[in-house]
Amino acid sequence: MHRVFNFSSGPSALPLPVLEKAQKELCNYQQTGISVMEMSHRSSAYQEIMDETTSLLKELMEIPYNYQILFLPGGASLQFSMVPLNLLRKSKKADYIHTGSWSKKAIAEAKKYGEIRIAASSDEQQFREVPVLNKMVFDDEADYVHITVNNTIEGTCFHQIPHTGNVPLVADMSSNILSTYCDVSAFGIIYAGAQKNLGTAGVTIVLVREDLIGNAASDCPTMLDYQTHSKHRSLYNTPPSFSIYITKLVLEWLKEMGGVSAIESLNREKARLLYTFLDESKLFTSNVARNSRSLMNIPFTTDSDDLNQKFIEEAKAAGLVTLGGHRSVGGMRASIYNAMPLEGVQELVAFMSNFEMNNR
Amino acid sequence: MHRVFNFSSGPSALPLPVLEKAQKELCNYQQTGISVMEMSHRSSAYQEIMDETTSLLKELMEIPYNYQILFLPGGASLQFSMVPLNLLRKSKKADYIHTGSWSKKAIAEAKKYGEIRIAASSDEQQFREVPVLNKMVFDDEADYVHITVNNTIEGTCFHQIPHTGNVPLVADMSSNILSTYCDVSAFGIIYAGAQKNLGTAGVTIVLVREDLIGNAASDCPTMLDYQTHSKHRSLYNTPPSFSIYITKLVLEWLKEMGGVSAIESLNREKARLLYTFLDESKLFTSNVARNSRSLMNIPFTTDSDDLNQKFIEEAKAAGLVTLGGHRSVGGMRASIYNAMPLEGVQELVAFMSNFEMNNR
Numbered sequence: 084m085h086r087v088f089n090f091s092s093g094p095s096a097l098p099l100p101v102l103e104k105a106q107k108e109l110c111n112y113q114q115t116g117i118s119v120m121e122m123s124h125r126s127s128a129y130q131e132i133m134d135e136t137t138s139l140l141k142e143l144m145e146i147p148y149n150y151q152i153l154f155l156p157g158g159a160s161l162q163f164s165m166v167p168l169n170l171l172r173k174s175k176k177a178d179y180i181h182t183g184s185w186s187k188k189a190i191a192e193a194k195k196y197g198e199i200r201i202a203a204s205s206d207e208q209q210f211r212e213v214p215v216l217n218k219m220v221f222d223d224e225a226d227y228v229h230i231t232v233n234n235t236i237e238g239t240c241f242h243q244i245p246h247t248g249n250v251p252l253v254a255d256m257s258s259n260i261l262s263t264y265c266d267v268s269a270f271g272i273i274y275a276g277a278q279k280n281l282g283t284a285g286v287t288i289v290l291v292r293e294d295l296i297g298n299a300a301s302d303c304p305t306m307l308d309y310q311t312h313s314k315h316r317s318l319y320n321t322p323p324s325f326s327i328y329i330t331k332l333v334l335e336w337l338k339e340m341g342g343v344s345a346i347e348s349l350n351r352e353k354a355r356l357l358y359t360f361l362d363e364s365k366l367f368t369s370n371v372a373r374n375s376r377s378l379m380n381i382p383f384t385t386d387s388d389d390l391n392q393k394f395i396e397e398a399k400a401a402g403l404v405t406l407g408g409h410r411s412v413g414g415m416r417a418s419i420y421n422a423m424p425l426e427g428v429q430e431l432v433a434f435m436s437n438f439e440m441n442n443r
Numbered sequence: 444m445h446r447v448f449n450f451s452s453g454p455s456a457l458p459l460p461v462l463e464k465a466q467k468e469l470c471n472y473q474q475t476g477i478s479v480m481e482m483s484h485r486s487s488a489y490q491e492i493m494d495e496t497t498s499l500l501k502e503l504m505e506i507p508y509n510y511q512i513l514f515l516p517g518g519a520s521l522q523f524s525m526v527p528l529n530l531l532r533k534s535k536k537a538d539y540i541h542t543g544s545w546s547k548k549a550i551a552e553a554k555k556y557g558e559i560r561i562a563a564s565s566d567e568q569q570f571r572e573v574p575v576l577n578k579m580v581f582d583d584e585a586d587y588v589h590i591t592v593n594n595t596i597e598g599t600c601f602h603q604i605p606h607t608g609n610v611p612l613v614a615d616m617s618s619n620i621l622s623t624y625c626d627v628s629a630f631g632i633i634y635a636g637a638q639k640n641l642g643t644a645g646v647t648i649v650l651v652r653e654d655l656i657g658n659a660a661s662d663c664p665t666m667l668d669y670q671t672h673s674k675h676r677s678l679y680n681t682p683p684s685f686s687i688y689i690t691k692l693v694l695e696w697l698k699e700m701g702g703v704s705a706i707e708s709l710n711r712e713k714a715r716l717l718y719t720f721l722d723e724s725k726l727f728t729s730n731v732a733r734n735s736r737s738l739m740n741i742p743f744t745t746d747s748d749d750l751n752q753k754f755i756e757e758a759k760a761a762g763l764v765t766l767g768g769h770r771s772v773g774g775m776r777a778s779i780y781n782a783m784p785l786e787g788v789q790e791l792v793a794f795m796s797n798f799e800m801n802n803r
Contacts, residue, residue: 087476091483094684099470102478106469110462116447116762118462120643120689123451123765156516156645157666160680164664195662278681283480285516285645285683302555304524306517307664320520321638323645323683324454329480402476405483 088427091405092235092380092418093258094278096427101332119328124321132328133317139334143342146267146290153289153309154317154327159185159257162274162287163192165307166229166253170272171197172298174224178202178250182230183210183237184411185255189229202228210237212372216245227251227271233259233377235279236409238369238416240377244269251295258379260288261337262421263347271295277326279379280421282333285326337421346421353419353428354378360432366390366439384414385442391415394438403431448787451765452595452740452778453618454638456787461692479688484681492688493677499694503702506627506650513649513669514677514687519545519617522634522647523552525667526589526613530632531557532658534584538562538610542590543570543597544771545615549589562588570597572732576605587611587631593619593737595639596769598729598776600737604629611655618739620648621697622781623707631655637686639739640781642693645686697781706781713779713788714738720792726750726799744774745802751775754798763791 089096112119115128122129137152146152155161166189171177175197179190181204193199202221203214213234221228228247233240235258244266245252251271260275267273271292278284291309299308311319340346358376361369367383369376385391391414398406408414419428449456472479475488482489497512506512515521526549531537535557539550541564553559562581563574573594581588588607593600595618604626605612611631620635627633631652638644651669659668671679700706718736721729727743729736745751751774758766768774779788 085474085476086471089477089481091481091486093681094481094483096481097478102470102480106466109466109469110459111446114445116445116764117449118457120462121449121451121454121456123454124644125770126451126765156518156521156683158516158680161516161664161666164666168664192665195664276681278684283685284484284681285686304521304528304555304664304667305552306521306524307667320518321453321636321644323516323686324638325643325685326645326683404476405486410485 087402087404088423088430089404090417090419090423090431092279092409092416093276094284095418095420096422097283097329098333098336098422101329101336104332105329120325122324124318124324129324132331136327136331136334139331139338140288143261143334143337144265144267149293150267150290151293151296151309151313153291153312154322155287155289155312156285156323158276158284158287159255159274160188161307162255162289163189165309166227166272167193167196168303168307169299169309170227170251170253170295173226176200176222176225178221178225178228180204180214180216180228180230181206182213182239183234185234185236186229186231189231189255193229197226200225208372210234210239211370212375213239213241216241217243219245221245221247221250223248223250225250227253229253229255231255233257233379235380235418236411238371238377238380238382239375240379242374251292258420259377261343261346262350262379264343277330279418282330283326285323286330288330349425350378350419350421353423353425354381356428356432357381357417357419360435364435364439366443367435379420380416380418382408382412382414382416384408388413390442393442397438398434401434403434447762447764448783448790449764450777450779450783450791452639452769452776453636454644455778455780456782457643457689458693458696458782461689461696464692465689480685482684484678484684489684492691496687496691496694499691499698500648503621503694503697504625504627509653510627510650511653511656511669511673513651513672514682515647515649515672516645516683518636518644518647519615519634520548521667522615522649523549525669526587526632527553527556528663528667529659529669530587530611530613530655533586536560536582536585538581538585538588540564540574540576540588540590541566542573542599543594545594545596546589546591549591549615553589557586560585568732570594570599571730572735573599573601576601577603579605581607581610583608583610585610587613589613589615591615593739595740595778596772598731598737598740598742599735600739602734611652618780619737621703621706622710622739624703637690639778642690643686645683646690648690709785710738710779710781713783713785714741716788716792717741717777717779720795724795724799726803727795739780740776740778742768742772742774742776744768748773750802753802757798758794761794763794
């Protein structure tokens, strides 16, 4: 079987052992005689899958007891609505940190429901860095502060999490969850679409501190109320059951790899390799400020659109696929999530190095 | 490999050829070197999957040109909110037909957003039949009429679709879509979770007549506005991509089986077999009125809870699984969707017949 290295920003590469296990039990899950895809979500076999997924996530992220772990549909985009609908309950004010395309969408959505302040922004820096938040003063009265920790399109990341005092911090971690250590207790809510570091598309993981549940307005759609899902342990209706099962396999794989600390070392090594090459290259450049560089999404470019195109095509032919940059920014982007092995980045760097020699 | 006959009401049995094809290409889809689960939803390979799924559905259901086919997250339960949020725009009134547990949820949700009238109900008949709608007069001013065509829990079904004149008819067809011929043009909206006749959980198919799109209020969550998904051809954000792919495989299988007319004959034969046995049985009874019997979900019972339990357990041991009735009604239920082969029903009837001989 000919597999390639897949640098897609999401849905993105899955660990091969995960795919192989899913493949093996696809028609008959653990002697049940049926596929996970055919399993009633009310069956004990499926409940076990949900329970194991929950407990693995709890263990790997060291999630404190006072957080609910929810498996929801609709992606981060639905969380852009669910967060304000559930949290804008007292002052109806919230502070948002604006760092790119995704925070922009989150802000636009929240503005439908309350008074939203852009508390910090790197708009003037074309989002090539994230704002410094150390000494920031947030609005004490805000119902929450929202941050996009890793910016998939811009290739930036907050390496320090701001202190927001008593105001709950809500974080979109779609593209960096489980990639490095994270102190969950610093957050009120963490949400992440599964299709980057957690599995495949269809399910979104939401960690919610329990005191933030139960405050939605009475006209909030039932499916958008965290309480609905918390009360029914993510089984209010049929969940995206196969996607949750894939998340279970990914978490099992991650645990076997040594958990978050082990994958963090590997991620740092992968990113170091690529950034070191970029910093020394005379052909390729990274536009992202050094202190804001993402470990997960690394955009780079040459000074010619034609050369970029040539690079993307030749890389593809060499088995290094989906290296095109986001349509809004062009150039190239390598997304090197947890599932990208070191060899993938080594091959990419070797290919880039060769390409540079041949195209200078 | 030991497969069993799975009578689950959903997620439910998938055709074995579908599972086998998914299994075969799980690690490497059509020589792309990656899994469908790893595929960028913006890639041409994935766009092809979406296009094929759409065109197969269009062909199999003979969907007129003025309908949009949307692939949405959240199940029918999210449609319970999306329908009123998008359609209650003029009089803010709607007529609902109340036929059981699911219509009850749809009604409760709609009441958050407008003046909802129960235009007909079989509540007094304990939902053992569906109301006669032939001569019904609907409210001319209503923004829409809502009907649950097949009632998964109660085992009832409308065999005739009411004429609602100029008022759009909205139908929950989660448990009967593609099981029998359906004149799509009689409906304003048809929605169905995939996990019964269309694939696996995670995606909901929504057919919307185009004139009903674009009327949501400005504070409608973006993800709950049909226009968002119509405009972006179900790619506003990352869709439940693997579930859509499974739907494609199911539709390919259905086409190969001879399409809707062929599967309708098979479904009628399967249901006839089971109902004929039930009508003649001295141990098992069906509580559903004859004129309202579902072809998909067939609840039945003995007069003893202990005997029911014994039946469910012995059937399971014999490879006939998930025959327990819904927790709200008890007894037994056989869900015999498109993917249940004739042999499955034949085996069930033979088993029931034997059980009756041994337990009279």
